[in-house]
Amino acid sequence: MSQTTMACVLLFSFIFLLSFFSHFFQETKAIPFQTTPINATKIGQKSLETYIVHVSLPADPYSSKLEDLESWYYSFLPVNPTTGLNDASRMVYSYRKVVSGFAARLSAEEVKEMEEKKGFLSARPEALLALQTTHSPDFLGLHKKVGGWSDANQGKGVIIGVIDTGITPDHPSFSDEDMPPPPPEWKGRCEYGNPPCNNKLIGLRSFIRDRPGLPFDEVGHGTHTASTAAGNFVANANVYDNANGTAVGMAPHAHLAIYSACSRHGCRSADVLAAIDAAVLEGVHVLSLSLGFDFPISLFEDEIAIGAFGAIRNRVFVSCSAGNYGPLYQSLRNGAPWILTVGASTTDRDVRATAVLGNNQEFDGQSFFQPKDFQTTLLPLVYPGMNGDQFAATCEKGSLDNIDVKAKIVLCDGFGVETGETVRDAGGAAMILMNQQSSGYTTSAEVHVLPATQVSFADGQAIKAYINSTSTPKATIQFKGTIIGVKDAPAVAAFSSRGPNHASPGILKPDIIGPGVNILAAWSESVEDKTTTKSNFNVISGTSMACPHLSGIAALIKNAHPRWSPAAIKSAIMTTANFTNVTSSPIIDERRVPADIFMIGAGQVNASRALDPGLVYDIQPNDYIPYLCGLGYSDQNVRTIVGKPVTCSTVSSIPEAQLNYPSFAIQLPQNTTQTYSRIVTNVGIAVSSYHVEIEEIPGVEVSVQPEVLNFTELDQQMTYQITFRRTTTSSNKSFFVQGAITWISEHRVRSAIAVLLAADTSYDKEFIALEQSEQVTNTV
Structure with missing residues (x-):
């Protein structure tokens, strides 16, 4: 080597060393998007927050090694005035597989300076993302030893990665009975001491920065979605003895790798991106994400879309929830064409509770709490909002303090279980919860705290008309239990987000709809007595519940066709979908009118046909x-x-x-x-x-x-x-x-x-x- 060449090498090395070392559920209650910095801190006079920084890889050999990749990332960080080197303490994540970049604690001024560095692409503050079955397998045509659940399939050998709130590892849904060991190419691990992993649950990691090393589910959402995708067979699953049957996921013999990146407050985008990066690096085949941004954004700003592209580049299938912002049009999330975007539909199962009025009118509603001793005699019926008091009408906390509802059935305009708590605490005997107008006929079978039924908006209006028509309105509730064979199923859930696709109007979204209303699956604690006994189940609704149904079905297809690309699997799901309901009539929406294409996309998933699309x-x-x-x-x-x-x-x-x-x-x-x-x-x-x-x-x-x-x-x-x-x-x-x-x-x-x-x-x-x-x- 010549002296000139050596001098150049030394000079380059010096410059190199000097510079290199110097992100719920969309649940039906969406978590608000954080427009302020997340956990901003101050160093001196600089306010720091976590930025996700995308950079180009250098065109030289050292970029192929992990330590050199990290060194390249460190070169973008601010210099620590004490050491004269790049401040490594600012680094939060170094992404390795699905994106070229990192997450770091930076000020806006430092990001501005970083933009001048060669290789810089973009930087954005991390965002807080929102978290978006005893019967649904049967409803989708999955039966033991038949079609998608033949002895040779059930998802064997396929690894589903679930990015969510963690998992309850000792739940029987995650038993490894009849499960083979994970595939030899699996490179994941269990992070927690005394590993709770087995041949079903083969990976367990946490990416929640303020709760490191604790991937256990304190919310229930992650346990629910994981068991929906790939839970093992659990007999006699029920909630309050309703919807009794064998709980099982769509791919009961697939393996599960759990990446805890969300808490009850939501999911940081830098954490989610780190979880995607790790999942792909460790060898998952399918990724399931029941989460998303709180408003539509461009694809190059969407860390889920960017991470998902890195996943499909590595032949990993990605399924995401469409969001719970329906029935508004253009409310859809996760609209990238390389993602399977899943909307929510009903199944043909109700847990029925019928409101019976004093004029003999009957209105069918739903409730998972079905008391066996509720009296059938008519009780006084009251609507607290009859005099125009909108606060009282909602039955929110404190709204009934000056209203006599003791021993009466109360009609409320409220929302969910919390409404019933107000009625119960005020001495009410029971509750009729009527939908908001936007929810139409989509009712949920909630686990209420008192005898109750949730009825449609139209039925609620009819009940109000009855109350207005008499000086002594009366009612009772008849609890009829689990009903199979609802004729209008599947119907699009009112909350299910709709297109057109804001990020890309020329790509039809959602791609597909799947069961997302009143889905019974594993839970982290008992909803009946709040204990933490092992065999707990809960019923919840959301596109969060629809997404893992499709993730499990994708695993079945991956098992049957291991060489297929993510796009081929997605095509098989979409082109074989049903566009009519169980009576061969058009699928309807929450208004009971035919659902349009921006509600259902290709239609309702048909699990068996998707295995053989032609x-x-x-x-x-x-x-x-x-x-x-x-x-x-x-x-x-x-x-x-x-x-x-x-x-x-x-x-x-x-x-x-x-x-x-x-x-x-x-x-x-x-x-x-x-x-x-x-x-x-x-x-x-x-x-x-x-x-x-x-x-x-x-x-x-x-x-x-x-x-x-x-x-x-x-x-x-x-x-x-x-x-x-x-x-x-x-x-x-x-x-x-x-x-x-x-x-x-x-x-x-x-x-x-x-x-x-x-x-x-x-x-x-x-x-x-x-x-x-x-x-x-x-x-x-």
Whole structure:
């Protein structure tokens, strides 16, 4: 080596060393988004908060080693004035697998200085994310030794990573009876002493910074979602002796790896990203996240979307909840096309409690608390808000202090179990809880603290009318227990978030709906007596509950088709979905009118059919780059998401609808024609012929070429073109219309289609105006 070369190396090394060492549930009660810094502290006069920083990797050999990667990250940190080196104490997380970057405690001024450093991409303060079954497997067509639950499947050999509030490890749902050891490639671990792990629960880690090393569930949410995805068989599961049966997850023989990143206060985005990073690094196959931001944001600002892209780049399937902000349109979260976005629906099971009035009218409601000794004789019925007192009408704490409700049945406009506590404490004998107008006919079977029933808004109005009609209103509640066979199931839950997809309007979301109302699953304590006996179950509702259903079903598909990409698994779920209910009528919403495409996406998941879809629409990670460039994102924005250099000016950008997605969402102004292509892969029968069936879309002419696809071998790919031509004028009252195309052979491969009729993408006011209206043309 020459002296000049050596000098250069030494100089570079000196500079290098000098610089290198110098983020609930969406539960139906959403946790507010924190617009102020989380746990901000001060050093001197500088206010510090945790920032997630995305950087480019250096183009040299040392970036391949963990210690050198961390050194690169440290080089972006401020210099400690005492040591003259980068302040390593500021580092919170060094991300290794799904993103290039780190989380650190920084001031706004320090971030501003960091922006000047070579390799810097972006930095944002971490956000506080919100947390978003004895019968649902049967309802979805999963039965022992049949179809998806054949002896060879049940998710064997598949690892589901659940990022949530932790787990109750000694619950029988997480027994490893009949479970094989984890796959040899598993690299995870149990962090807690005296490991509670076994062949079912194979990983247990905590990423809650103020509660390190304690991944046990103090909330119940994580235990519930984990058991819904992959809980083992537990006989005689029930709540208050209702919904009795065998509790089991969708993939009962899949392994579980638990990453505790959330508390009852929510989930820090830096923690969630660290959990995703660890899960992918350790070898999970499916990731389940029942959480999300509290408002829609761009994909390059969304740490869940960014982390999920890193996951699918490593062939890990990601399922996320759609959010609990329905029935508003454009309320959907987790809209990235590489994520399976799951909305919530009902099952055909009620736990019925019927309000019977003095005029013999009956109104069916629900309650999981079903007392056997409640008297059937009529009791006085009172509505505290009868004189216009809105505070009293809600039966909130303190609202009944000056109202005589003793030994009476009280009609309340309130919300949830807390309302019943107020009635009980005021001496009320029972409660009829009526829905808010936005909830329509979606009722929950709550674990109430007194005899109660929750009825629809319309029924509540009828009960108020009865009270107004007589000077001596009376009522009772008849408790009828568990009812199977509700005729309008599945129906879209009122709280389930809807599209259009704010982050990417040309991608139809939600992708799918699944059971999310009154879901019975494992819990961290007894809801009956608050003890911590092992066999505890609870029933709750939310898109949080729908998401793990799909995570478990994805595990079944992964077991049956281990070589399939995440996009292929997603396609199988979407193109085989049901778009009608148990009576073969259209799926309805909370108003009992046909649900539209921005409520159900492809429809209700059909677990058995998804295992054998016939054709799939596949997408590889690099295929998303032209799509992201087509969104108008900067090179830096795209690089933040995909984790490698991108120059959009050299990329053949595509419109959103050109992405090889299993559904369509297009904007079609007047007098326009648009053509897109799709590639389908034959995964069904080697020699097969598919012909296309086009469902009529009002005001839109659809044509497909070719009309027949002839396959001669498995894994063969064929391309078709689909053309949309607008035939209506602006006098059409709908803002969107819908339909589908289906490729038919021995299989039926259906792609849902939404056509936005707006002239541009500013639909916010129009879709908000659609709330609780019936202006949407529904042809599904």
